[in-house]
Amino acid sequence: MRIGVPKEIKVHEYRVGLTPGAVREYVAAGHSVLVETNAGAGIGADDGAYRQAGAVVVDTAAEVFRHAEMIVKVKEPQPSEWVQLREDQILFTYLHLAPDPELTKGLLGSGCTAIAYETVTDPNGGLPLLAPMSEVAGRLSIEAAANALKRSAGGRGILLGGVPGVQPARVVVIGGGVVGTHAARMASGLGAEVTVLDRYIPRLRELDELFHGRIRTRFSTIEAMEQEVFAADAVIGAVLVPGASAPKLVTREMLKRMRPGAVIVDVAIDQGGCFETSRPTTHADPTYEVEGIIHYCVANMPGAVPLTSSYALNNATLPFGLAIAADGLAAVLDNPYLRSGLNIHRGRVTYKAVADSLGFTFVPPEDALAA
Numbered sequence: 527m528r529i530g531v532p533k534e535i536k537v538h539e540y541r542v543g544l545t546p547g548a549v550r551e552y553v554a555a556g557h558s559v560l561v562e563t564n565a566g567a568g569i570g571a572d573d574g575a576y577r578q579a580g581a582v583v584v585d586t587a588a589e590v591f592r593h594a595e596m597i598v599k600v601k602e603p604q605p606s607e608w609v610q611l612r613e614d615q616i617l618f619t620y621l622h623l624a625p626d627p628e629l630t631k632g633l634l635g636s637g638c639t640a641i642a643y644e645t646v647t648d649p650n651g652g653l654p655l656l657a658p659m660s661e662v663a664g665r666l667s668i669e670a671a672a673n674a675l676k677r678s679a680g681g682r683g684i685l686l687g688g689v690p691g692v693q694p695a696r697v698v699v700i701g702g703g704v705v706g707t708h709a710a711r712m713a714s715g716l717g718a719e720v721t722v723l724d725r726y727i728p729r730l731r732e733l734d735e736l737f738h739g740r741i742r743t744r745f746s747t748i749e750a751m752e753q754e755v756f757a758a759d760a761v762i763g764a765v766l767v768p769g770a771s772a773p774k775l776v777t778r779e780m781l782k783r784m785r786p787g788a789v790i791v792d793v794a795i796d797q798g799g800c801f802e803t804s805r806p807t808t809h810a811d812p813t814y815e816v817e818g819i820i821h822y823c824v825a826n827m828p829g830a831v832p833l834t835s836s837y838a839l840n841n842a843t844l845p846f847g848l849a850i851a852a853d854g855l856a857a858v859l860d861n862p863y864l865r866s867g868l869n870i871h872r873g874r875v876t877y878k879a880v881a882d883s884l885g886f887t888f889v890p891p892e893d894a895l896a897a
């Protein structure tokens with residue numbers, strides 16, 4: 527198969543769909559790889575490194591989109607990218623369609639087959655292609671909170687870990703999955719007081735074991751949420767209902783009862799965010815204030831640490847990308863992980879939570895692929 531890797535064009539997005547090492551694996555398996563010039567600049571991989579790995583380096587994204595049978599990216603296609611997609615093409619990348627009707631319509635109109643990293647699902651309900659970036663974003667969320675809490679940034683001026691004799695910050699993490707666990711690990715490691723809210727009790731048990739009592743866990747009810755959020759210095763939004771728009775768990779009214787200068791980091795913003803007042807921001811201008819609360823809502827947090835993130839992402843995507851390259855749509859039909867990753871195929875929405883969120887008719891992947 528001919529694989530194409532355009533340079534990422536989202537604001538301050540420095541990751542790359544394939545590292546030179548991943549290119550080498552595709553080439554070793556008999557595929558050809560087209561890479562846009564400078565696609566790897568953000569991870570210090572120059573065109574020479576890609577050529578050495580066996581890629582053909584081309585001058586423009588247009589050449590990549592014209593010739594490739596499968597496009598491998600990181601972020602959801604931007605408008606100038608989705609207009610270049612076509613019916614016989616496979617797109618393999620993060621999509622986050624539920625909060626994005628324009629992108630969904632664009633992909634439907636292109637006729638392409640779009641497989642979303644974030645809904646590729648293992649037999650236990652785990653999300654193996656989301657997990658590595660959730661690990662990164664969870665860890666970064668505490669750095670973001672620490673920065674925004676500084677007085678010079680508009681925050682309360684509290685140091686996460688405090689110092690001997692002065693109490694540390696209270697960090698509340700809503701959602702104890704991958705993002706939440708890694709946020710809790712960083713925050714407790716820095717000495718903050720950490721509480722994790724989740725509505726899945728087995729997960730709370732696992733966290734209790736994992737942290738040996740160094741964090742508190744609470745079952746997520748409206749009452750628990752209010753008590754924790756009102757007393758928090760920083761709140762991390764880390765919930766997920768796979769593929770669906772995030773539930774709005776903290777309202778604008780609730781912000782009025784929070785501590786002035788407290789910070790919210792809405793990691794779930796890529797699925798629409800779990801705070802009523804969240805709107806996507808970029809690394810160029812990451813924060814804004816509502817009701818005296820600093821909001822950090824960057825939808826591509828791992829893009830800030832592209833070296834770590836690109837390698838972590840490629841480790842996870844490589845076997846699936848190779849399977850698609852080997853067998854095309856047959857791999858998507860046969861492999862249950864990839865079947866659950868299929869979000870769009872030839873003008874149909876094939877992921878139920880996306881269809882439900884946006885009001886489209888859901889067509890099961892098996893039916894869409896058989897048509």
Ligand SMILES: NC(=O)C1=CN([C@@H]2O[C@H](COP(=O)(O)OP(=O)(O)OC[C@H]3O[C@@H](n4cnc5c(N)ncnc54)[C@H](O)[C@@H]3O)[C@@H](O)[C@H]2O)C=CC1
Pocket residue numbers: 644653656657659660661663700701702703704705706723724725726729746764765766767772773775792793794795796797824825826827828
């Ligand atoms: N902004 C960014 O750059 C990035 C954002 N993310 C996003 O972070 C979010 C979380 O991802 P993961 O941790 O991987 O998901 P996950 O599936 O591992 O964890 C989600 C957790 O939320 C819990 N949950 C669901 N509804 C809840 C509710 N109403 N109240 C309390 N808990 C609830 C679930 O029980 C689960 O434990 C996703 O939206 C993901 O796309 C991930 C990576 C980067």
Ligand SMILES: CC(=O)C(=O)O
Pocket residue numbers: 601620644656659660796825826827828829
């Ligand atoms: C998961 C995601 O949205 C990201 O890594 O940017």
Ligand SMILES: [Mg+2]
Pocket residue numbers: 602621622796825
């Ligand atoms: Mg997005």
